[in-house]
Amino acid sequence: MSLSLKTPSAATLSAIKAIVFVLCLLPAANLALGWRADALGANPIETITRASGEWTLRLLLITLAVTPLRRLTGLHWLLRLRRMLGLFAFAYAAAHFAIYLWLDQFFDWRAIALDILDRPFITVGFAAFVLLIPLAATSNSLAIRRLGGRRWQSLHRSVYGIAILAVVHFWWLVKADVLEPAIYALILAGLLGVRAWWRELERRRQLSVPPPAKHLQRPVIRIVPK
């Protein structure tokens, strides 16, 4: 195994991936064991609904943190973890939704439909989940190849909007104490803000650099509107 953190060997990277995989499973395992041991408090359904929701949000934010972290640390292999983190976010979202459908509502479709239509916090949570589906479905190499990098990327940019919906979902469901959702909102604002800032820097750079001589021109992804 290579000890270099900057350029880990394939074996090290596999080990890191395995560890992250197990870490991502821990909250679910914890809840499953707690359920079996009846150790989730007086209202276990509420406990698992909330815990699965919170882990969805955390994993979404962790996924969004990959790019800034990579840029700040220069650890480019972090990118190799992103797909797994994103898919885990989706898995927790699916579990959260399934718990709601099954344990919370017991497949009372009328009540579920009314909830989605009438309760703003459910409406945005549902929107966030539905929007995650195409992202999860295209989180594989085949889909990237089929769509082409550009289209794939613009599709996956919707994750920013999804994360905002997720925070709004949390904000709207608390009764009075917005401290927790406010903390998540702040973290999300940081993750989106740093991207906007870097984009702005890149825009300025592109504007200040004179276009290269004709024969040196290669296709560049311009982010400055022509």
Add this chain to the structure above:
Amino acid sequence: MLIHRPADVLPSEITPRSLFERRREFLARSGAGLIAGAALWHGLPADARAAAKLQTTPSPLSTTEPLTEHKAVTTYNNFYEFGTDKSDPARNAGRMAVRPWTVAVEGLVGKPRRFDIDNLLKLAPLEERIYRMRCVEGWSMVIPWVGFPLAALLKEVEPLGSAKYVEFLTHYDPEIMMRRPVLDWPYGEGLRLDEALHPLTILAVGLYGEVLPNQNGAPVRLVVPWKYGFKSAKSIVTIRLTEQQPATAWNKAAPQEYGFYSNVNPEVSHPRWSQATERRIGELRKRPTLMFNGYAEQVAGLYQGMDLKKFY
């Protein structure tokens, strides 16, 4: 909706059949109470006292439904002064000293008085009142409270003819409680005078035959079983009779969500929760919520002719 003829309470719930059925259990419990009794009450350290038995008589107003486990009743609480997670109060409320404690009864009364808690406990015979408790969040419990009718206290102070409402103010000590202004501390609640005088409305000083744990609102709290739980103010220090409708904590925080009346009503949904169903703690599947939490037969008359969608 307009109130016509409430029909969703079984007569069995208000006849003394419940009393009859529970008699043996009651005898055993009050027998133990007599032995443990009043002698233990004084001069015990606070934690030992917390488990002290109270001597009670059963009430025909009790329900015969199975009780929610003691552990759930005492570890799953909304008492925001001690934290907004429902497991927080059980952890943090122990910091509150519940002796000495006085309750001031003032405002539009002939004889304003300040009751010492130990005198308050002797004001009227303590009854066991097994009530359904429905939280606005969509869960419910069945809790064996110990207490006495609020009317017994109000009679002592002789409300004036001008008194229309009763305001309840609760203990607030920023040294040991939440400092962030999540709600407008101290927590205030209110009832119309006729609601306050209703025989179902009690001041509770215990549960499960024992002195009220701090997290449940020790040493004295309100219990109004046909209203959402937050109306039943905990750890009361002031009871004030007023002519104007008092401001209430949750109504101030979100007026379009929590009205002054806040009667349990499956037909008027909260923006965040349908109120049509509820989960009884300890059960998996939801059950339908009953009008006035199943107390329609006793209380619907209080709201005759009122549009309960408007006065939610």
